[in-house]
Amino acid sequence: MSTIQTSLSEIADALRPAQRIAIAAHVRPDGDALGSVMGLALSLRAMGKTVYALLEDGVPLNLAFLPETVTILTPPYADFEVDVALALDTATHERVGEHTKAALARAPLLIDIDHHPTNPGYGHLNHVDGTQPAVGQIIYELLKAGGFPITDAVMQHLYTAISTDTGSFQYSSTNARTHHIAGEMLAAGLDSSRLAQLLYQTYPARRLQLLRAMLNEMDFRAEGRIASWQFTRALMDEVQVQPGDTEGMIDTLRMIDSVVTAVIFEEMADGKIRVSARSKDQRLDVSAVCGQFGGGGHRLASGARMKGPIQEAAETFLTALEHEVRRLA
Amino acid sequence: MSTIQTSLSEIADALRPAQRIAIAAHVRPDGDALGSVMGLALSLRAMGKTVYALLEDGVPLNLAFLPETVTILTPPYADFEVDVALALDTATHERVGEHTKAALARAPLLIDIDHHPTNPGYGHLNHVDGTQPAVGQIIYELLKAGGFPITDAVMQHLYTAISTDTGSFQYSSTNARTHHIAGEMLAAGLDSSRLAQLLYQTYPARRLQLLRAMLNEMDFRAEGRIASWQFTRALMDEVQVQPGDTEGMIDTLRMIDSVVTAVIFEEMADGKIRVSARSKDQRLDVSAVCGQFGGGGHRLASGARMKGPIQEAAETFLTALEHEVRRLA
Ligand SMILES: [Mn+2]
Ligand SMILES: [Mn+2]
Numbered sequence: 001m002s003t004i005q006t007s008l009s010e011i012a013d014a015l016r017p018a019q020r021i022a023i024a025a026h027v028r029p030d031g032d033a034l035g036s037v038m039g040l041a042l043s044l045r046a047m048g049k050t051v052y053a054l055l056e057d058g059v060p061l062n063l064a065f066l067p068e069t070v071t072i073l074t075p076p077y078a079d080f081e082v083d084v085a086l087a088l089d090t091a092t093h094e095r096v097g098e099h100t101k102a103a104l105a106r107a108p109l110l111i112d113i114d115h116h117p118t119n120p121g122y123g124h125l126n127h128v129d130g131t132q133p134a135v136g137q138i139i140y141e142l143l144k145a146g147g148f149p150i151t152d153a154v155m156q157h158l159y160t161a162i163s164t165d166t167g168s169f170q171y172s173s174t175n176a177r178t179h180h181i182a183g184e185m186l187a188a189g190l191d192s193s194r195l196a197q198l199l200y201q202t203y204p205a206r207r208l209q210l211l212r213a214m215l216n217e218m219d220f221r222a223e224g225r226i227a228s229w230q231f232t233r234a235l236m237d238e239v240q241v242q243p244g245d246t247e248g249m250i251d252t253l254r255m256i257d258s259v260v261t262a263v264i265f266e267e268m269a270d271g272k273i274r275v276s277a278r279s280k281d282q283r284l285d286v287s288a289v290c291g292q293f294g295g296g297g298h299r300l301a302s303g304a305r306m307k308g309p310i311q312e313a314a315e316t317f318l319t320a321l322e323h324e325v326r327r328l329a
Numbered sequence: 330m331s332t333i334q335t336s337l338s339e340i341a342d343a344l345r346p347a348q349r350i351a352i353a354a355h356v357r358p359d360g361d362a363l364g365s366v367m368g369l370a371l372s373l374r375a376m377g378k379t380v381y382a383l384l385e386d387g388v389p390l391n392l393a394f395l396p397e398t399v400t401i402l403t404p405p406y407a408d409f410e411v412d413v414a415l416a417l418d419t420a421t422h423e424r425v426g427e428h429t430k431a432a433l434a435r436a437p438l439l440i441d442i443d444h445h446p447t448n449p450g451y452g453h454l455n456h457v458d459g460t461q462p463a464v465g466q467i468i469y470e471l472l473k474a475g476g477f478p479i480t481d482a483v484m485q486h487l488y489t490a491i492s493t494d495t496g497s498f499q500y501s502s503t504n505a506r507t508h509h510i511a512g513e514m515l516a517a518g519l520d521s522s523r524l525a526q527l528l529y530q531t532y533p534a535r536r537l538q539l540l541r542a543m544l545n546e547m548d549f550r551a552e553g554r555i556a557s558w559q560f561t562r563a564l565m566d567e568v569q570v571q572p573g574d575t576e577g578m579i580d581t582l583r584m585i586d587s588v589v590t591a592v593i594f595e596e597m598a599d600g601k602i603r604v605s606a607r608s609k610d611q612r613l614d615v616s617a618v619c620g621q622f623g624g625g626g627h628r629l630a631s632g633a634r635m636k637g638p639i640q641e642a643a644e645t646f647l648t649a650l651e652h653e654v655r656r657l658a
Binding site for chain 1: 496497498499500501502503504505506507508509511512513515516520521522523525526529530531532533534537540541544545553580581584585586587
């Protein structure tokens, strides 16, 4: 393992001779995870390589419309052999999932490409750039650096990665290059408005049921500066929640004008509580609060896992968060 | 009047010698109207010119945060004299409003810059480009063509114009140049995420109260293909609704995957019921259904006014709509 930063052209050089490549991303994949994996996979396949795209938790329903997602593998994995493995958008090696981690270990070379600044560099080669809004943007630069093919299907995945991880170019992580890349894709013929419609303007009735529950049950503290919601297994069962249904719900809490920080507590199958926290104020570092409970992430977007029951986890976390919020002003 | 297309560098040449300039846009201004007027106005003011920014209906609350909006004039206008007048983002001359049209008539030269393809070219000079997603994008190109100053305040207005008229770069009107311009603005130091936060990611708690009420009370018919909601005066009073609070709520109903048509019934102060109807299916013409009740509009977006009480109006309208929906399949 080495934490020396490897350039994208060096990574391209390492990929060029490889014939069999495995690519994975984090559990519970979002648009950036899936889009980065498939964007890179489809470019390498267009070069004639055999590419295994691995997602421990499979394809979220809302992203299944993207090209070739049927080729994504889920555990149990067959006994394939690979020359190189890549983990994308995954802050710690464990976050690829247990089976996927074992599958990646079959490769003599592991490449870690990420934009989570807390990523320790767990690969043999590491490219961790916390200034990039999406790993999809890094993958685009990698394809450019290597002269690798950028087909329409590749663009669909990378545009999805970039658009979803920037909230449609709205988050502060968006940089000039983000727009220039989107502009290059449109100039190359990408139908970005079709993607936007499929990503943002269509949702199942289940999602409205969840939104309704959240609006009915949300809790405010610290004069409305903290908004939170406890997403229980009882509700998950009631609405028969599917992966992707909760995407962006925390933003609805965050958007309320009085709110500085929004938190969702989610009861997982193993009884643990997944905490997702967002901040709207650079002075309020939610990754520090998540760090108190063994979690981490970005300053304005972080997570942690806590012991249940959910009410106790919420109370403990919100008390710590309120302490930080009250220090602001 | 001439409908010969004047190039942006010719328009820049016409503006350069002018010392006193009036700039207006359409009544009920949106982000593109206000942002285009003020983006151009602030650039010309930075060149030392006297610029009158005219909006018949004044500044919408949600855009008042933008730079120098306090300098926008509303009727009655003082008796200023101008060398050149411009109408921006305004498809017909009348749409600037009555007082504003009279004020623009004081100039010996009227310049019409627009992106509505139906614009007949009512100026002495006209630049109408229906391929552009926002007049703000045309104004940016005008400033570039003329070498006019593009300050941070100018960028704030033009970014707002472009972003709001493209639905944050999601509509099909978005082109490669749209992204390249946004990229240039970010490279020049524009804080676009602050603007996005103020434009899209901030809403009053009132708005969530309305959304919660809608999600709790919405009604489905025809196997979920019709979604509707009755927005009563009792609720309006309870949440103390303000103009703009209900913006886009019908889209939330429309986005549900099963839904083909969405309708909101709104109880008005005079006891009449305002009906807003949307269709997602070209075969379902909601303007025909609205026409049965004296209303009309477009095939996919229409309205009508009906006699109260609201429950009876809804029942009558939905029965007629369901009849049409059941003919589809
Ligand atoms: Mn990411
Ligand atoms: Mn416009």
